[in-house]
Structure formats: structure tokens, C-alpha cells
Amino acid sequence: MKQLIASFLLALAIMVPVHAQLLTPNAPASRPLDRIVAVVNDDVILQSELDSAVRSIQQQYAGHSEQLPPMNVLQQQVLDRLVLMKLQLQKAGDQGVRISNADVDQAVANVAQQNKLTPDQLRTAVEQSGDSFAAFREQLADQITVQRLHDSVVHDSVTVTDSEIDNLLNSPTYKAGEVHLAHIQISIPGGADAAAIQASQAKAEQAIAAIRGGMDFHAAAIRYSDAPDALDGGDLGWRRLDEIPPAFADTVDSMKPGEVSAALRGPTGFHILKLIDQRKSDRSMVTEFHARQILIKPSELVTPAQAQQKAQDLYNRIVNKHEDFATLAKEYSKDDTTANVGGDMGWFAQDQWGSIIARQLDGMKDNEVSQPFQSEAGWHILQRLGTRQSDQTVQRARDQARQAIGNRKADQAYDDYLRDLRANAYINILVPELRETGSQAATGTSP
Template sequence: MKQILVYSVLAAALLAAVPSAHAQMLPQAQPAGGGASGIACPQALDCIVAVVEEDTILKSELDAAIQAVTKQYAQNPGQLPPPNILARQVLDRLILMKLQVQKANDQNIHVTDQDIDQAVANVAQQNKMSTDQLQGAVTQDGMTWAGFRQQISDQLLTQKLHESVVRDQVTVTDAEVNNLLASPTYKAGEVHLAHIQISTPAEGGAADIAQAQAKAEKAIADIKAGKDFNAAAIQYSDAPDALDGGDLGWRRLDEVPPAFADAVSSLKPGESTPALRGPTGFHILKLVETRQPGRQVVTEYHARQILIKPSEIVTPEQAEKKAQDIYTQLTEKKGDFTKLAKDDSKDNTTANAGGDMGWFQKDAWGQAISTQLDGLKDNEVSKPFQTDAGWIVMQLLGTRQSDVTDESQRNQARQAIGNRKADQAYEDFLRQSRSEAYVDIRVPELKDPDDKQASAPTPASN
């Protein structure tokens, strides 16, 4: 699942501006010159530019999002499409976000203030800031702190919605993993990709397909004529990552659909594919860079533990004292670890085995145990340390280097199949949601002439 993005100007592109209580309906075409969107509101500072089901998008929201994108590309303004196309691209992203938030609410998916606080803290940490410093940076960029928190909340909601949509739809069997690894088309290695996606309507006909193909060919012609691929993505792509220049980041080749992987495999870094037909439309892929996997050798630890847990009859203080007594017996050679573990340990998975935890990678048992391993020598017993489960006394029995390449390859293949299925399932969900939604774009200039849904909204089904 995708994590909260590091704070950047682009993150503000989906910020919801504080709605005006007196927002007015926008009539027909308005002259340019009204803020970043070029839309002027008659007799009002703010007005509605689009209705999405029972929600609205205000001109102030659209202006703020366009300004954020424009600021992000301040050093490379030539990568941005003409203002009218940029406004359509940004509006479409806002519509998609509104729909996802509404779907999450319909499914009773919620985020708590604690969830938002933790996500904000993560953003601050990733940017090497305190939360107060992050708040200052946000307000300095002209955004409200409440609006920034709302954007984080919306991102968390869409993440949970994604999990909900794919949870029951995506399963991966051992047979699928075996088939992928045995397939002659299986390709190891990783690729850094960018893409342009020209979608066709969910129930589109031959005319829609021809129109999308023509748009894809126009994008390819511009790229061949020297237009930067990322700029072309911003202008032509209707994928959610278009405003990121279509950057897909690093992906394992086995995560890329086989037909596309074959096309990418024949490219050199910097080259792009022709328009590739997929189930949802046409795709143009650019190979940015490649890298090959190496053997994966990890350190594994063999240890055993005794867990003393507080309970209704054992206070936390008594649990700590009991753990300390056990440590003293072990270090003074007055007790046997195996017997003490069987008699006293409250860990159901290891107690009957004399506390034996088997061989494991460092983080397998959690951060507290991982931290203790760093300070132990072979056969050394740790002082009692506290975890969420209780007080633990642990002995490190040994370490070894293990080649986990094959195991890792199977895990990666399983994950690749799961990610591919999840991406397809969620993309289908979004396309269906968009096609069924009532979306009324009130400004003719903001309607995409190629988008029938924008030109002729369909009333929401009951």
C-alpha cells in the first residue's frame, strides 16, 4: 500500500480550501482573468465550478490546487501544458479524490485524529522537521493548517478504501507463484518507469477507442518532436499520477503486465514505447533506468526467551521483579534456562520449547528484541527489558549468514502478482465509480471535449 507522501508543494494540489458559505452557482462561460484557473465569479469571491454527487468543488479549491502545481514546476514551467488543459487535469484529480472520499464514507471507513496526528508526524520526520516547523512551512506556503490536515485525512481515507476494495478480490496461490517463476516470460530485475495513460470509457464503443488512440498518437508525435515525456504526461495522461509527470517509480519487471514487460524489455533507458492497447485504454511507457537483482544474504539469529506478563494477579512491578530474579538465577548459574522457560514463560509459542525462538531475521520479533540483539554476544543473557507483551529475558545462542535469494524471489513473485491484481481491481473500481457518478462541471471551458462524462453527466443511481 502507498504511504503518505513527503510534504511538498504538489501535496497541496488536493488541498480543500475552506468553503465559502455564500458560494454561488457559476453561470455559462466567464472571461479569463479570475485567478489561477482563469475563471471569474460573478458578484462573488468564490463560486462552484463542479458538483460531484452531493459535494462541490469551489473555484478557490481549483485555484489553490493549480497554484500548487504551478509552483512545483516553477523551475521548469515549459513542462506544464496550456493553462486550460492544466485546469482540466487538476479538476479531474479533485473530482477523483472527492469520489474516493465519498465512497469511503459510504462504506463507513473513517480515520481518527490519532491517525492524522501520526501521519503528520511521519511527514514532519521524513522532512527532518518538528511538527511545529512543518506547520510553519505549510502556512508560509499560503495553506491553512486545517486544510493540510484535511488533505492528509483524505489520503488516509483513500488508502483504507483501496485496502477495502482489494481485500476480498485479490488472492495469490502457490500455483500462480510457481507458474510465474517457471514461465519463460518471467523477467528478473527492476525498472524505473514513467507512463502516459489515455483511458477509454468503461462502456465505450469503437468511436471512443479511435478517439483515445488518436490522442495517444498525438502524444507520441509530440515526444518524437522533442517534447519532454513528463511534460507530455502532464498534458495528455488521465492517470492519477499525471501531475507527477507520470512517474511510476521503481518496479520489479514481474510486477509489470506481461505484454507491457515485453515492450519495456526491448527499450534502452530514455526510450519509450508506441501506444500499447490495454483493458482500460492506451498506454505509453518510458524506460527511465534499470537495475539487476543480486544474491540476498542476511544475518539470522538464534535465541531463546522467557516472557513474564503482568496480569490480574501479577502487577507490573511484580512482573519486573520476577524477570529480574530469573536473570539473577541465570547469570549466577543457579537456574536452567530451558526449565525456567517451561515453568515461568507466558509466551505460548516458545515456552514449551524451553523458550527457543528458532532462527529468525533481526526484525522478525519486533523492535524491542531487535534492539537487544545488537548488544548481545553469543550465549550472553540480556538484562530484563520491557516490551508491549511484558518483561523479557533473552539469550542469544548464535548467528549465521543465510542466502534467502530463492525465498525472497518467491515472496517478490507473490507480491508482484498481488500488486498487479490489486492495481487492476482498484483501477476498475475507480473507472466504474467515475462512470456511475453524477458529475456536473459548471464551466464549459473546464469540460474536456474528449470526455463524454464531463459533457453529459449521468444522474447517480439510487
């Protein structure tokens, strides 16, 4: 059970909010006092907070501890994540981001569902692992808070135009298909001099040498990468080729599954890519339906029962008395978008009008008229007029191009935002062995 909990606490481990006091009145005399290991603007990170996050990482890699870097490097990586989380939470607080209990309840339900548990079973599992469920909920709240900060930053700074989509699709460098990638990122600090750039490049070459010498890429990412996903082995998951920065896309396109690239220079540092797998894009064929409907809505003058009865009467007139569906729709339907055209809904994808109508369509034959059925809008009578297969490949390509451009811009915008956030923060690492080689005790400006 501990391994199960560790697997979905890994992403949360870096943000555990610890409420330990510097002096605990009821603590045993032999227990050492907690200490501050870092100051982040007006907040602090405690040794107990760092230790707890490191233990969670170690639990995740139980049985594979050889993939973890030396303890001092692991502590530096985890502390770096904790610092970044503090900064984001502080910024979100300044911007008035607030998370309700209902938001956290929904997040708990989602985590439980992902792990095939009920919320009560999840709570039991967390507590059996030795963790506090209240702290677990706080971690989820922090995660939601940071996501909303991210969404706010991206929403304000990322737009995608039709001309950008056209340019991407018409570009000779445009590549279709998907790739499963992992990466190692060796960052270059903002304003770095030639010596700092050379040091980052040397570290990247050291990582490549280790991989060529037999080190697993996953383990190398944990040991050498300073990307936020380093402790996850640098796995980027499946991405469309058009999502990858153009500077790297040509390299990836020329690789075979299992191959590792050289150190590639990017805007923020050096990147080493591994192509895990690849797959081609298929044509996108979608079943479309042609249907028409009559909608009877309850109102201040029509009770729900009267609306249901009216729909039943109209159904009988269509099916038993063979009255014209379109004529009755024009006279009685309360759907503003279709009533004037005899209830005609046009051609549409099955789920375009919602899941309730989609289920009705799925069980009908062409020209069949449905029994009255209820949705949130009221009572419907549906007639399925026909089906066809529609090639949505072009539209799908445009949709994917829009998403790819948006994701690329969003990644760059938020990365720039975090770099700026950190550069302007007061960060003081008080424990010398937790400072990265060559770093200063404090960065940013004092508040």
C-alpha cells in the same frame, strides 16, 4: 519556503475542500461572486476551489512553467482530479468511513517528519505560504479517507493463491530485476466506438511525435497523459518486472535506459513507457540467530517489582550457580511458545521477535546470557546460542511474486472500480471551456 510547502502540497492540491459561500456578506463589492463549475451528484465544485488547486500546481512548477500544458488543458486535468476525489469521498461517506482527529494528527506528524520538520514548524510553514492549516488538515483527512476506501475495495476483491505464485515463478516469461518507469496513458472511454478509439490512438501518436521532436518525457506526460499521476510527470518509480502487466513486460525488458516505447494498447487505453533505469536482483542473505529465553510476567499475584526480582534471581542461578538454563525455563518461564522446550526459540531473523530482543541479540556473543531486560510482555533473560547466514532468495522471490500479483490485481480492481463509479455518477461540467474536447455537458445518470 513556498516551494517547500508546494512540494508536499502537490498531491493534496487536487482535493482542497473549499467552504466558500456563493454569496459572501463581507466580501468587497469589487470581488466577483464565486461560481459553480461542476456538479458531482449532490455536491459541487466551485471556481475558487479549482483556482486554488491550479495555483498549487503552478507553485510546484515555478521556474519550469514550460512543462505545464496550456491553461485550459491544465484546468481540465485538475478539474478531472477534483471530480474523481469528490466521487471517492462521497462513496466513502456512504460506506461509513470516518477519520478521527488522532488519525489526522498522525498524518501531520508523518508529513512533518518527511520534510524534516516538527509538527509546529510544519504548521508555521503552511501558514507562511498563505494557506490555512485547518484546510491543510482537512486535505490530509480526505487523503486518509480515500486510502481507506481503496483498501476496502482491494481487500474485498483481491486474493493471491500459492498456485498463482508457482505459475508466475515457473512461467518462461517471468523476469527478475527492477525497473524505474514513467508512463503516459491515453484512456479509452468505456463503450467507446471505433472513432473514439482512433482519436485516443491519434493523441498517443501525437505525444510520441512530440517526444521524438525533443519534448521532455516529463513535460509530455503533463501535457498529454490523462492518468492520475500526469501532473507528477507520469513517474511510476521503481517496480519489479514481475509487477508489470505481461503485455508490457516483454517490451520493457527489451528496452535500454532512456528509451521510449511505441504506443502500447492495454485494457483501458494506450500507454507510452519510458525506461529511466534498471537494476538486477541480488541474492538475499539474512543473518539468523538461535537463542533461548526465560520470560517472567507480572500478574495479579506477581507485581512488576517481584517479576523483576524473580528474573534477577534466575539470572544469578544460571550465571553464578551454573544451573541449567533449559531446566529453569521449563519450570519458571511464562512464554507459552517456548517454555516446554526449555525456552528454545529456534532459528529466526533478528527482528522476528521484536525490536527489543533484536537489540539485545546484536550486542551479545554466542553462549552469552543477558542481564534481565524488560519488554511489554515482562522481564526476559536471553541466551544467544549461535548465528548463521541463511539464503532467503527463494522465499524472497515468492514474497515478491505474491506482492506483485496482489499489486497488479489491486491496481486493476481499483481502476475498474473508479471507472464504474464515474460511469454511474451524475457529472455536469457547467463551464464549456472546461469540458474536454468531444465530451458531453453531463455524464452518468441523474440521481
